[in-house]
Amino acid sequence: MSFEFEKVTFTEPKFTVHVKKNFGSDFAFYILSGNKRIAAKSYIKKTYSELEVKLEKNKVYCLKLFNRPECENTVLESDKLIIKRFFYLDKYGRVFVVNEEVLYEEERLKITEFNQESNITFVTFNSAQTDKTTSPFGAEFILSNGWNLIALHKHDKNQYQDLSLELFEKVIKDKTIGKKVFVYGTSLGGYCACYFGGILDATIIAGAPMLPVHPIMSHPDYQDVEYKHVPISNVPKTSKPVFIIYDPLESGDIRFMKETILTAYPLPYFIPVKGGSHLVMQTLLINGLLKATVLDLMNYNYIDVINRIMNHKEWVKI
Structure with missing residues (x-):
């Protein structure tokens, strides 16, 4: 399994990321608008992580996830697993991943x-x-x-x-x-x-x-x-x-x-x-x-x- 993106949910203002990962690893994520980071969540060992963030409707954002296969023992950037996904909110505020x-x-x-x-x-x-x-x-x-x-x-x-x-x-x-x-x-x-x-x-x-x-x-x-x-x-x-x-x-x-x-x-x-x-x-x-x-x-x-x-x-x- 290693590290896989599963889904995101958004109930304003709570944004939640769900992943599949190996036991003993952790993950963190950023939300970016353009090249600007607008929200970040530090590493967590659970298979989901959430934060509060303000998002605009009909605008695409980039979700960048980081996985450390051995938690704090993963030091080198090259050893981290990185996943990117683009997502947006429709006019009703529903979140969709592209x-x-x-x-x-x-x-x-x-x-x-x-x-x-x-x-x-x-x-x-x-x-x-x-x-x-x-x-x-x-x-x-x-x-x-x-x-x-x-x-x-x-x-x-x-x-x-x-x-x-x-x-x-x-x-x-x-x-x-x-x-x-x-x-x-x-x-x-x-x-x-x-x-x-x-x-x-x-x-x-x-x-x-x-x-x-x-x-x-x-x-x-x-x-x-x-x-x-x-x-x-x-x-x-x-x-x-x-x-x-x-x-x-x-x-x-x-x-x-x-x-x-x-x-x-x-x-x-x-x-x-x-x-x-x-x-x-x-x-x-x-x-x-x-x-x-x-x-x-x-x-x-x-x-x-x-x-x-x-x-x-x-x-x-x-």
């Missing part, structure tokens, strides 16, 4: 699916400073809207170089047939959205696309990582719009896009965010613009996005 299915996993790559039976599916790529345990990019926004999510997770410094075009198509394409598909990511995830999105003939939403392991970058941190991708100009192309969100003052980003992305998509829809930095999606998020930006791009309201960004008065810098 089931996650692992579609594919190997040492440096994991692909998971959250199927909510929607006619809209997002495929997202996590960015460079992540591993297989990191929450999927955009998960809370996507799942809160009731859409399906297929999430790609890389591990260590691999940069998705173990993900071939053929493997991506084999694992994911059948899951998107008949759906309105958006491929979404930022930085490394933005590059991968452009690189793989054509296989699904998806609308691409990419923030500051970048691939540090690409030969034109000669990035010192990735000298030991083998570059395996074919030139992006040779990959299948989408017939749908390609939206590139970027900071026109970031000369490194501009150079990289000219030498890679534009060889595949010479006429994307550019969305400049002056002063947004390479972390342009984070800049939009902290300024309260990211959600509206993505919603408008889903409906191809490109001009509305440009106007909203240009007319935003008080920019908060990262």
Whole structure:
């Protein structure tokens, strides 16, 4: 049995987590909103644990559980077992867990699916400073809207170089047939959205696309990582719009896009965010613009996005 998530219950304000675990182990949990921890419960030897917390309706949260197989004798983080689940409250305050299915996993790559039976599916790529345990990019926004999510997770410094075009198509394409598909990511995830999105003939939403392991970058941190991708100009192309969100003052980003992305998509829809930095999606998020930006791009309201960004008065810098 080892350690398994069983269920959660919520009777305001009491939130209770039930697990299955071996005798002699204990567990703790966090509740996160975005990357912010809003509640935490320390280790307990029972098979259930509860705390009081205020939760909003129609908003997705992340539940992160930690199991120590030998209680206090489990010292190393690598020896702890970790489980993540996303959940939300409906308009009546009932709690629902969004089931996650692992579609594919190997040492440096994991692909998971959250199927909510929607006619809209997002495929997202996590960015460079992540591993297989990191929450999927955009998960809370996507799942809160009731859409399906297929999430790609890389591990260590691999940069998705173990993900071939053929493997991506084999694992994911059948899951998107008949759906309105958006491929979404930022930085490394933005590059991968452009690189793989054509296989699904998806609308691409990419923030500051970048691939540090690409030969034109000669990035010192990735000298030991083998570059395996074919030139992006040779990959299948989408017939749908390609939206590139970027900071026109970031000369490194501009150079990289000219030498890679534009060889595949010479006429994307550019969305400049002056002063947004390479972390342009984070800049939009902290300024309260990211959600509206993505919603408008889903409906191809490109001009509305440009106007909203240009007319935003008080920019908060990262």
